[in-house]
Amino acid sequence: MKFTCKKSDFSNGINIAMKAILGKTTMPTLECFLIEAKGDMVKLTSNDMQLGIETSFPADVKEEGIVLMNARNLAGYVSHMPDDTVEFESDASNTILIFSGMRRHEEKGMSDDDFPRLPDISFSDKINISQFTLKEMIHQTIFSISSKENNKILTGELFEIQGDELRIASLDLIRVSIRKIKLNKKYDKIKVVIPGKTLNEISKVMSNDADETVDISFSKNHVKFEFGNTVMISRLIEGNFFNIDQMLKNNYETKVTVNKSRFFSCIDSSTLLMTETDKNPVIFTMQDDEMKVEIKSSHSSMNEDVPIHKEGKDLKIGLNPKYIVDVLRVIEDEEISMYFFNSNSPCFIKNEEESYIYLILPINI
Numbered sequence: 202m203k204f205t206c207k208k209s210d211f212s213n214g215i216n217i218a219m220k221a222i223l224g225k226t227t228m229p230t231l232e233c234f235l236i237e238a239k240g241d242m243v244k245l246t247s248n249d250m251q252l253g254i255e256t257s258f259p260a261d262v263k264e265e266g267i268v269l270m271n272a273r274n275l276a277g278y279v280s281h282m283p284d285d286t287v288e289f290e291s292d293a294s295n296t297i298l299i300f301s302g303m304r305r306h307e308e309k310g311m312s313d314d315d316f317p318r319l320p321d322i323s324f325s326d327k328i329n330i331s332q333f334t335l336k337e338m339i340h341q342t343i344f345s346i347s348s349k350e351n352n353k354i355l356t357g358e359l360f361e362i363q364g365d366e367l368r369i370a371s372l373d374l375i376r377v378s379i380r381k382i383k384l385n386k387k388y389d390k391i392k393v394v395i396p397g398k399t400l401n402e403i404s405k406v407m408s409n410d411a412d413e414t415v416d417i418s419f420s421k422n423h424v425k426f427e428f429g430n431t432v433m434i435s436r437l438i439e440g441n442f443f444n445i446d447q448m449l450k451n452n453y454e455t456k457v458t459v460n461k462s463r464f465f466s467c468i469d470s471s472t473l474l475m476t477e478t479d480k481n482p483v484i485f486t487m488q489d490d491e492m493k494v495e496i497k498s499s500h501s502s503m504n505e506d507v508p509i510h511k512e513g514k515d516l517k518i519g520l521n522p523k524y525i526v527d528v529l530r531v532i533e534d535e536e537i538s539m540y541f542f543n544s545n546s547p548c549f550i551k552n553e554e555e556s557y558i559y560l561i562l563p564i565n566i
Contacts, residue, residue, distance in 0.1 A: 202266025203290040204238045208279060208301065210258040211287050214245050215276045217256040217431055220402035221247040222272045230316050234275060236289075237267040242430075243289075246319065247272060252399050253319040256431040268295055269311040275299075278306045319434050324418035324425055326391055328362060328384060332407040332415045332428055338369050338380045339404045341531040341557065346397040347373040357438040358400055359445065360417075360424075362391040370445050371397070376524050377448060377560040391419055394442050399424075399435040406431065448560060451549065453540040455513040457487055461537050465529040467505050471496045471522045482519030482564035487511055487541075496522065518544045519566035528559045 215234075223231045235246040243260040247253070268291040279287060282301035291297045295310040339358075347355035359370040365387045370379045403426055407415060415428040426433045471483050471494065486493040490511065495504040518541060528550055529537070540549040544563060551558040 202236075202238050202268060203264040203288075204243055204260040204262045205286060205288050206243060206258065206260035208282050208285045208287050210260070211243075211279050214243070214256050214258045215272075215279060217406045218245040218247040218254050219272060219276060220406065221249045221252045221254045221433075223249045230269065230311070232271055232273070233269045233311065233316065234272045235267065235269055235313055235316050235318075236275075238262045238289075239265050246316075248317045248319060250317065251396065251436050252402065253317075253434045254431065255319060255433075258430065264290070266291060267313050268297060269313050269316055270297055270308065274308060278308075319432070320423065322420050322423050322425070322434070324420050324423075326389060327416055327418040328367070328388055328391075329414050329416050330367070330382075330384065331411050332413045333409055333411040334382060335415055335417075336404045336407050336409070338367075338382065339400045341380050342369050342371045342378040343397060343400060343404075344371075344527045344531075345373055345376045345378040346371045349373075354394060354438055354440040354442055356398075357394040357396045359442045360391070360393050360395055362388050364388070370442075372443060372445075372448075375521075375562050377445065377558070378528075379445065379449075379558040381556050392442075393419055393424060394438040394440070395424055396435060396438055399433070403433055448547075449558065451540070451542060451546070453513070453542050453549070455487060455511065455516045455541040457492065457512075457539045457541070458510040458536055459492065459507060459539070461529060461532060461535060464507055464537070465526070467494050467507055468522050468525050468529065470505075471503055472526055482566060483522040483525070484517065484519050484566055486515075486517045488515045516541050516544065517566070518548065519564040520548055520561055521564060524561045528561070532557065 218234055226232060231249055237244045241259060241262060242257045244255055244257045246255045278299050283304055284302040288300040291310055295312060297308045297310045299306040342358060346358060355373055361368045365384045366381060367384055368381045407428060415426055418425040422437055424435050424437055481497055484495045490509060492507045492509045494507055534552060537550055548561045
């Protein structure tokens with residue numbers, strides 16, 4: 202195999218394929234890229250057995266071929282190449298040579314025989330949406346997935362498609378995050394749970410251009426994302442997700458509208474008083490046109506009055522300030538609306554269209 206390419210193209214491909222490279226494992230092939238030169242493209246493949254990636258970039262291919270190489274070594278070599286042109290070649294014994302300018306690296310590669318290729322799966326359902334929109338939806342919900350592996354279903358996000366609506370939801374039994382958008386056409390009902398790790402990695406490599414789209418295809422056990430010259434296939438998480446709709450059935454007796462920037466500044470300041478061991482909530486006392494915000498930690502305290510527009514009853518409730526900050530960081534509206542039933546019921550933060558809904562359970566005070 203022998204090809205020449207731009208260092209920038211090679212580096213970009215490496216950065217994408219690296220998302221499915223494991224650290225030290227008992228299977229050396231999972232620490233490697235499968236490098237294949239064919240036609241006028243070079244394809245890099247990586248697979249950690251949960252997430253598989255194929256990404257291609259243009260190259261001047263003089264000899265077609267295929268070889269396996271340690272991913273971190275390749276990334277290190279290419280990133281330190283002095284010129285913007287990289288020459289790559291391997292021989293029948295899988296000896297790899299990489300040149301750039303006066304610099305030369307040599308490494309022993311491996312045969313591709315034992316490398317786990319991406320599964321050949323028949324995907325029957327497919328949707329197409331903006332890459333930017335999907336990135337935003339993931340960003341606005343991923344923070345409330347669970348990090349505890351003992352309840353695997355909560356380490357992923359629910360993707361639910363019904364008609365022309367896509368809903369993404371995550372929860373960790375203390376809070377719920379939901380985003381909804383309208384699709385460009387109607388689809389058959391789809392309901393799957395995608396691992397949070399997969400969504401995190403995909404959001405890092407997708408474009409911020411609203412005109413660039415991604416095809417998302419589904420099978421019984423896998424999901425595939427296709428965009429640009431990249432394909433990412435992930436296993437789904439098996440099991441039944443929690444009944445989100447049942448959690449959202451609520452009446453409210455107090456509605457509070459507040460300027461998001463002013464509210465964020467207040468709550469963000471309160472988190473500075475908290476240490477890892479502090480469990481004290483922020484106490485919100487809503488009365489007339491004012492919300493008193495109070496917090497006491499093991500070493501200090503803070504209180505501030507924030508102007509609000511209140512409808513309904515006065516209320517006093519305790520909430521985790523870090524959870525509120527997580528929500529406020531991802532809402533773009535100038536004003537937010539919070540809904541309460543009583544001091545023992547969840548706080549809802551949502552807009553009128555319910556394109557976003559956030560639920561936070563209270564803390565006893």
